[in-house]
Amino acid sequence: MTDPRGPEPVRPPPPGRPVEPATIEDLPQVGDGSGQVADARFEREEVQLALRNRGLPLEALRYPITPTGLHYLLIHFDIPAVTPDDWHLTVAGRVSSPLRLTVGDLQSLPAVTMPVTLECGGNGRALLPRAASQPWLVEAVSTAEWTGTPLRGLLEAAGLADELVELVFTGLDWGVQGGEVQAYQRSLTREEALRDEVLLAWAMNGEPLPPQHGFPLRLVVPGWYGMTSVKWLTEITSVAQPFTGYQMTESYRYARDTDDPGEPVTLIKPRALMIPPGIPDFAMRTRVVQAGRVPLRGRAWAGRAGIARVEISTDQGASWADAELEPPVGPLAWRGWRYDWDARPGRHTLSVRATTADGVAQLIDPPWNFQGMGNNVVQTVDVLVV
Amino acid sequence: MTDPRGPEPVRPPPPGRPVEPATIEDLPQVGDGSGQVADARFEREEVQLALRNRGLPLEALRYPITPTGLHYLLIHFDIPAVTPDDWHLTVAGRVSSPLRLTVGDLQSLPAVTMPVTLECGGNGRALLPRAASQPWLVEAVSTAEWTGTPLRGLLEAAGLADELVELVFTGLDWGVQGGEVQAYQRSLTREEALRDEVLLAWAMNGEPLPPQHGFPLRLVVPGWYGMTSVKWLTEITSVAQPFTGYQMTESYRYARDTDDPGEPVTLIKPRALMIPPGIPDFAMRTRVVQAGRVPLRGRAWAGRAGIARVEISTDQGASWADAELEPPVGPLAWRGWRYDWDARPGRHTLSVRATTADGVAQLIDPPWNFQGMGNNVVQTVDVLVV
Numbered sequence: 001m002t003d004p005r006g007p008e009p010v011r012p013p014p015p016g017r018p019v020e021p022a023t024i025e026d027l028p029q030v031g032d033g034s035g036q037v038a039d040a041r042f043e044r045e046e047v048q049l050a051l052r053n054r055g056l057p058l059e060a061l062r063y064p065i066t067p068t069g070l071h072y073l074l075i076h077f078d079i080p081a082v083t084p085d086d087w088h089l090t091v092a093g094r095v096s097s098p099l100r101l102t103v104g105d106l107q108s109l110p111a112v113t114m115p116v117t118l119e120c121g122g123n124g125r126a127l128l129p130r131a132a133s134q135p136w137l138v139e140a141v142s143t144a145e146w147t148g149t150p151l152r153g154l155l156e157a158a159g160l161a162d163e164l165v166e167l168v169f170t171g172l173d174w175g176v177q178g179g180e181v182q183a184y185q186r187s188l189t190r191e192e193a194l195r196d197e198v199l200l201a202w203a204m205n206g207e208p209l210p211p212q213h214g215f216p217l218r219l220v221v222p223g224w225y226g227m228t229s230v231k232w233l234t235e236i237t238s239v240a241q242p243f244t245g246y247q248m249t250e251s252y253r254y255a256r257d258t259d260d261p262g263e264p265v266t267l268i269k270p271r272a273l274m275i276p277p278g279i280p281d282f283a284m285r286t287r288v289v290q291a292g293r294v295p296l297r298g299r300a301w302a303g304r305a306g307i308a309r310v311e312i313s314t315d316q317g318a319s320w321a322d323a324e325l326e327p328p329v330g331p332l333a334w335r336g337w338r339y340d341w342d343a344r345p346g347r348h349t350l351s352v353r354a355t356t357a358d359g360v361a362q363l364i365d366p367p368w369n370f371q372g373m374g375n376n377v378v379q380t381v382d383v384l385v386v
Numbered sequence: 387m388t389d390p391r392g393p394e395p396v397r398p399p400p401p402g403r404p405v406e407p408a409t410i411e412d413l414p415q416v417g418d419g420s421g422q423v424a425d426a427r428f429e430r431e432e433v434q435l436a437l438r439n440r441g442l443p444l445e446a447l448r449y450p451i452t453p454t455g456l457h458y459l460l461i462h463f464d465i466p467a468v469t470p471d472d473w474h475l476t477v478a479g480r481v482s483s484p485l486r487l488t489v490g491d492l493q494s495l496p497a498v499t500m501p502v503t504l505e506c507g508g509n510g511r512a513l514l515p516r517a518a519s520q521p522w523l524v525e526a527v528s529t530a531e532w533t534g535t536p537l538r539g540l541l542e543a544a545g546l547a548d549e550l551v552e553l554v555f556t557g558l559d560w561g562v563q564g565g566e567v568q569a570y571q572r573s574l575t576r577e578e579a580l581r582d583e584v585l586l587a588w589a590m591n592g593e594p595l596p597p598q599h600g601f602p603l604r605l606v607v608p609g610w611y612g613m614t615s616v617k618w619l620t621e622i623t624s625v626a627q628p629f630t631g632y633q634m635t636e637s638y639r640y641a642r643d644t645d646d647p648g649e650p651v652t653l654i655k656p657r658a659l660m661i662p663p664g665i666p667d668f669a670m671r672t673r674v675v676q677a678g679r680v681p682l683r684g685r686a687w688a689g690r691a692g693i694a695r696v697e698i699s700t701d702q703g704a705s706w707a708d709a710e711l712e713p714p715v716g717p718l719a720w721r722g723w724r725y726d727w728d729a730r731p732g733r734h735t736l737s738v739r740a741t742t743a744d745g746v747a748q749l750i751d752p753p754w755n756f757q758g759m760g761n762n763v764v765q766t767v768d769v770l771v772v
Contacts, residue, residue: 026733027770030669042428045670047512047521050433054440059464060597069455069596070465077666078445126433132669135433177668210455211446280463282563283416283518284431347412384413 025179030132035258036370038129046126046135055139061275061299064329064336065115066142068205071213074120074134076184077175079211080232087216089200093168093238096159103202103216109149114197114222115330117143117301121225121252121265124375131372138273138379141301143333146220148201152194154236160190163240167193169219172232180246186230187243188221197222197332200233222332223267223304225374227252254369262369268303269376270362272310272337272354276381287383294343296323298352301334305356310337313351317364317378323352343385353378411565416518421644422756424515432512432521441525447661447685450715450722451501452528454591457599460506460520462570463561465597466618473602475586479554479624482545489588489602495535500583500608501716503529503687507611507638507651511758519758524659524765527687529719532606534587538580541622546576549626553579555605558618566632572616573629574607583608583718586619608718609653609690611760613638640755648755654689655762656748658696658723658740662767673769680729682709684738687720691742696723699737703750703764706739729771739764 030045031037037046053074060070084103091099120140122133134140155167171184192198199220202209209215214231221228227247242248248264255262275297278289300307306328311320326336341350355361366377416431417423423432439460446456470489477485506526508519520526541553557570578584585606588595595601600617607614613633628634634650641648661683664675686693692714697706712722727736741747752763 027667027672027674028670028768040430042430042433044426044428044512044523047428047433047436048523048671049669050436051441051521051523051525052443054459055437057438057461057465057598059467062467063597067596067598069457070598071455073440075443076668078662079443081445081448126430135437137430137434137437139437174665175668176665176674181665181674210453211449212443212453212456276464279560279562279567281413282462282561283435284414285434286413288413288562288567382414 027176027179035132036129037132042126042135043132046132049134053134055136056142058139058273058276061273062297064143065145065205068144068207068210068213071142071144072120072140073212074122074140074226075173075212077173080172082172082211082215082232084216087234089217089233090235091154091158092235094161094164094240095238096161097157099154099158106149106200106202106217109153111147111149112199113145113147114199115143115145115333116220116222117141117268117332117334118226118229119268119271119301121227121373122371124377125372127377128368128372128375131370133372141271141273143329144204145206146199146201147203147206148199148220150196151198151200151219152196154200155193158238160238164190164238165241166190166239166243168237168239168243168245169230169233170235170237171230172234178246178250182246184230184247185243185245186228186247187239187245188228192221225252225265225268227265251371252373253371254373255371257370260370265373268301269374270300270302270305270307270354270356270360271376272298272300272352272362273379274298274350274352274381277383287381289343289383289385291343291345291385294341296339296341296350298337299334300337300354302354302356302360304332305358305360307335307354308357309355311353311355312339312341314341314348316349317351320353343383345385348383348385350381350383351378413562413565421518422515423518428512428521429518432518435520439520441522442528444525444659444662447659448683450529451531451591454530454593454596454599457528457530458506458526459598460508460526460612461559461598463559466558468558468597468601468618470602473620475603475619476621477540477544478621480547480550480626481624482547483543485540485544492535492586492588492603495539497533497535498585499531499533500585501529501531501719502606502608503527503654503718503720504612504615505654505657505687507613507759508757510761510763513763514754514758514761516758517756527657527659529715530590531592532585532587533589533592534585534606536582537584537586537605538582540586541579544624546624550576550624551627552576552625552629554623554625554629554631555616555619556621556623557616558620564632564636568632570616570633571629571631572614572633573625573631574614578607611638611651611654613651637757638759639757640759641757643756646756651759654687655760656686656688656691656693656740656742656746657762658684658686658738658748659765660684660736660738660767663769673767675729675769675771677729677731677771680727682725682727682736684723685720686723686740688740688742688746690718691744691746693721693740694743695741697739697741698725698727700727700734702735703737709738729769731771734769734771736767736769737764
């Protein structure tokens with residue numbers, strides 16, 4: 001799957017150590033340099049990110065399990081060139097038995113396969129004044145079947161020390177963000193890391209991980225936004241203090257501005273999406289539908305919470321009607337919904353909203369935050385009925 | 387691979403027949419409605435297209451054969467829901483023996499496997515004032531190994547009539563473009579259609595076609611820009627006059643404006659691309675490289691023409707040096723190139739340009755055209771050496 005031919009990666013300095021700060025500060029910034037884009041038009045750099053980091057084409061919501069090549073992608077830095085024979089996973093830090101494992105070692109451990117709905121923490125960002133980052137509208141969600149070994153078993157084999165507070169997961173992807181050279185790193189608390197459903201995954205939809213999804217190994221943390229499911233995983237470190245790396249304390253925060261530490265982005269909020277009905281106009285993606293009975297179909301999900309209700313509006317949110325729910329694709333995956341619409345000629349705006357078993361509903365007008373995180377505003381689909 | 391569950395596609399009217407023109411004219415237009423975006427910022431609808439139609443992340447130029455999930459995509463309308471058991475290919479029109487074939491029928495014919503570099507006709511569009519369409523920068527190119535049966539054999543079995551002028555290829559994807567409801571359709575002359583390398587492909591990189599690449603069957607026309615390689619192919623029609631469908635006479639033209647018929651977009655022009663060296667800044671993708679010897683690597687291609695030369699500039703085009711060429715990945719696929727750069731601290735702009743065996747070179751300043759077609763301007767990569 002991965003062909004290692006090609007250039008040697010340039011070896012960057014260790015993470016957290018700035019490279020000649022006066023020089024790194026020379027790096028150009030998107031737009032006016034504020035880190036924000038406030039109006040309805042987009043910068044070239046946002047488009048450049050959108051061309052790398054693909055979303056789920058909405059008609060692909062038809063598949064209960066997203067075909068691999070249609071799964072959304074957020075590649076933080078570059079896809080690293082990994083030579084499987086050189087790769088290993090290290091489990092180190094505050095453990096009694098540090099481990100060093102090959103892919104073969106991992107595949108000899110007990111394996112489970114589980115459908116998981118993953119969503120990017122920045123999904124919905126571009127529907128509001130936003131961070132100069134990946135300009136997601138609503139399409140950063142997909143469901144794959146991941147195969148791997150439960151993280152818990154590996155951590156028990158390593159012997160976690162009593163003073164352990166968090167586990168730090170380090171990927172092989174390197175880059176610069178916020179003026180800091182870094183490998184991509186995220187942490188989980190002991191309690192979260194030891195949950196049954198957290199996997200070290202080497203296969204996706206029955207095949208070895210493709211390069212863009214973390215070959216040869218990635219973390220999969222069901223229920224959490226995707227930034228937690230570290231790709232190209234190479235090291236797990238047990239630490240005695242909360243980890244303060246860039247992707248924990250600076251990025252992935254619900255914050256008002258750069259001075260506000262805010263709150264961390266964690267579990268996936270409820271959302272429902274609709275397969276746009278009929279046929280598209282090429283450029284605008286406005287839908288053209290023939291009058292009559294139109295089957296509306298889609299998916300809804302809410303991280304760990306179950307979806308209890310999906311409602312449809314065909315009159316711009318003035319009134320709502322319940323959709324019929326299908327069984328979830330898995331305990332931590334989306335469920336289908338269906339609603340038949342009697343479409344009359346004219347222009348219509350369709351909306352769909354989800355509510356969890358705890359009664360948490362998607363908002364029509366969700367609160368803004370500086371980084372554009374977790375914006376689960378209800379989807380709208382413009383339709384011309386002829 | 388394709389799961390047919392999900393909504394029934396709404397059945398649109400036959401192509402070419404406008405649906406209540408007064409109503410279809412109500413469809414909203416991108417931006418100011420001129421069909422053009424003239425400045426450096428982008429419309430939301432362009433971003434929406436970029437999120438559906440992914441490019442090759444440039445680091446994936448490292449793979450001689452692009453992994454399937456990284457291959458660029460241009461899905462003109464929607465990915466159709468195809469039920470393989472219901473699908474068949476019809477060969478009709480001016481033939482002595484009309485054919486109707488299943489996937490199994492096709493797979494019983496002689497098969498060949500061939501690496502082919504495909505590139506979107508609109509690649510480079512967003513580097514100039516542009517059509518309100520998919521906003522490609524430089525990344526709409528990839529190379530896959532396609533497996534299928536030569537079209538020529540099938541056409542000989544059908545018995546082409548003497549008065550045949552063109553073959554029309556019809557896909558299962560429907561939509562509206564230029565106010566016209568249409569299935570995606572393209573044609574080839576008899577001479578082009580009968581070339582040895584034209585395939586009816588059912589596999590990509592050794593697997594059945596994924597939905598987004600045309601499952602269960604697509605045309606692959608090596609050397610031509612990608613619009614010719616019709617996906618979700620369902621019908622081949624032999625006609626006695628040049629085909630005048632929208633995608634031939636209105637779209638994919640080198641034209642000055644909407645009144646200019648212009649010239650058709652046909653074969654892929656020469657281009658070279660570089661794997662951006664070092665590590666990226668997250669938002670801008672500016673590269674950070676350590677001073678010293680930096681291996682620059684990439685690929686070059688030119689449709690049917692061979693690549694004879696690749697040159698590198700590390701001084702914003704003031705001077706050029708020859709890169710070393712690797713053998714082509716196949717007769718109709720890209721070839722690798724390599725050049726070692728002695729990088730000194732500071733800001734640099736790297737460029738790469740290709741020249742064909744016929745002496746046709748990429749231009750620094752290529753001519754503009756209304757639809758943003760075939761803009762093979764040389765790539766530039768901004769690098770900060772520390």
